[in-house]
Amino acid sequence: MFKTKQEVSLFGILAATLLLNAAAACMWPLTTVYMHNQLHQTLALAGVALLGMSLCMILGNWLGGWLFDNWSPFKSGLLGTVCSLVPMVTLIFFHGWPIFGILLLFIGLGDGIVMTVVNSYAANVKTIASRKVFNYLYIGMNLGVVIGTLMVGYLMDHGVVLVFSVAAVFYLIQLVILLADFRVNLVTEKTERATGPAKPAHLRLIWLIALMVFCLYLSYSLWESVISVHMTGLGISFEKYSLLWTLNGLMIVFGQPLVNRLGANLKLSTQIFTGTLIFVLSFLILVFAKSYATFVVTMIILTVGEMTGFPGMPAWIDSLAGNNDKGKYQGLYNMAISFGRAVGPLYGGLLIEYGSYQSLFWSVTAIMLLSLAAVMVHNRQIRHRRIKQD
Numbered sequence: 001m002f003k004t005k006q007e008v009s010l011f012g013i014l015a016a017t018l019l020l021n022a023a024a025a026c027m028w029p030l031t032t033v034y035m036h037n038q039l040h041q042t043l044a045l046a047g048v049a050l051l052g053m054s055l056c057m058i059l060g061n062w063l064g065g066w067l068f069d070n071w072s073p074f075k076s077g078l079l080g081t082v083c084s085l086v087p088m089v090t091l092i093f094f095h096g097w098p099i100f101g102i103l104l105l106f107i108g109l110g111d112g113i114v115m116t117v118v119n120s121y122a123a124n125v126k127t128i129a130s131r132k133v134f135n136y137l138y139i140g141m142n143l144g145v146v147i148g149t150l151m152v153g154y155l156m157d158h159g160v161v162l163v164f165s166v167a168a169v170f171y172l173i174q175l176v177i178l179l180a181d182f183r184v185n186l187v188t189e190k191t192e193r194a195t196g197p198a199k200p201a202h203l204r205l206i207w208l209i210a211l212m213v214f215c216l217y218l219s220y221s222l223w224e225s226v227i228s229v230h231m232t233g234l235g236i237s238f239e240k241y242s243l244l245w246t247l248n249g250l251m252i253v254f255g256q257p258l259v260n261r262l263g264a265n266l267k268l269s270t271q272i273f274t275g276t277l278i279f280v281l282s283f284l285i286l287v288f289a290k291s292y293a294t295f296v297v298t299m300i301i302l303t304v305g306e307m308t309g310f311p312g313m314p315a316w317i318d319s320l321a322g323n324n325d326k327g328k329y330q331g332l333y334n335m336a337i338s339f340g341r342a343v344g345p346l347y348g349g350l351l352i353e354y355g356s357y358q359s360l361f362w363s364v365t366a367i368m369l370l371s372l373a374a375v376m377v378h379n380r381q382i383r384h385r386r387i388k389q390d
Helices: 010-038 043-070 073-093 099-123 130-158 160-181 200-224 226-233 238-263 268-286 292-309 313-320 326-354 357-389
Strands: none
Touching: 010 043, 010 073, 010 099, 010 130, 010 160, 010 226, 010 238, 043 073, 043 099, 043 226, 043 326, 073 099, 073 160, 099 130, 130 160, 130 238, 200 226, 200 268, 200 292, 200 313, 200 326, 200 357, 226 238, 226 326, 226 357, 238 292, 268 292, 268 313, 268 357, 313 326, 326 357
């Protein structure tokens, strides 16, 4: 039925990434609101559920890479998609507690597998420049977030069954695309890396950047979890909350090329510091946010900071790593993101349960500023040492 090709197409990469993120964007903001408002569970327990889903996604990331290298790339993608599709279909019929939380674990595992597999296919495209391929991945991810969050805001008014049904359709279409476009004969080139580990000072900076990334994504995950409950508690509809993510995705899709051109005139570290600081300050505004207009302004500021500071972080780590440990520290960067997303909802739920939303936003603003300051100070020390040596 489907022919074997030499490499996956850009359309396949874009479509698979878009559908995966659209399905995920349906589930992340829904989980906290659904568990708290309809299943009558605590925000802390909702955080535990999202933590479990994130940890399974981390396991899926590792498993997807191992299966891609040691088994069949094509079958690995199918396995991951089916691992997400089957529990999503099950949720249509059984969505009480605790079955809801259990099925989330399998969805996270499947999503993690497919995420790694699609990225690995993209890395093996030979006829198109690697930068262009991964730009498509980035665009697909953000378009998926736009579509998923926009749809869930409207679909929730008609019940969670419709949300689960639409997410299941996303996974089903993703399965068809994998069958049609990912049955390829990969030709991989094995090369040995030159020796040379990262210098001790650079290694410390890499770990500090990873710590900062963990703090940033811990804070970012609050937007995907407890902030939805906070906004509905202020009388703002879930539909309006979902529109904020649509705004975020559209700004990234259309604004990222402009930011890239402007950033070309700045040092990479300067661009990252500037963007991260803007991102952090957006959480300070959340302390005082009461109206929907304030949340809109906050999301715009956050997105500007994200576009400016976040894309350069893996490139900075890559420039600091030694020739024989670049993959190792890129893995550290991705783990920092995943663990931040995993811990954030639980941290937010606990702090709200024993404190307030204001104390939560003050705390994450503080930890992000401290981690940013640590990176800036250590980077300046390295630069000063280099100037003295020269």
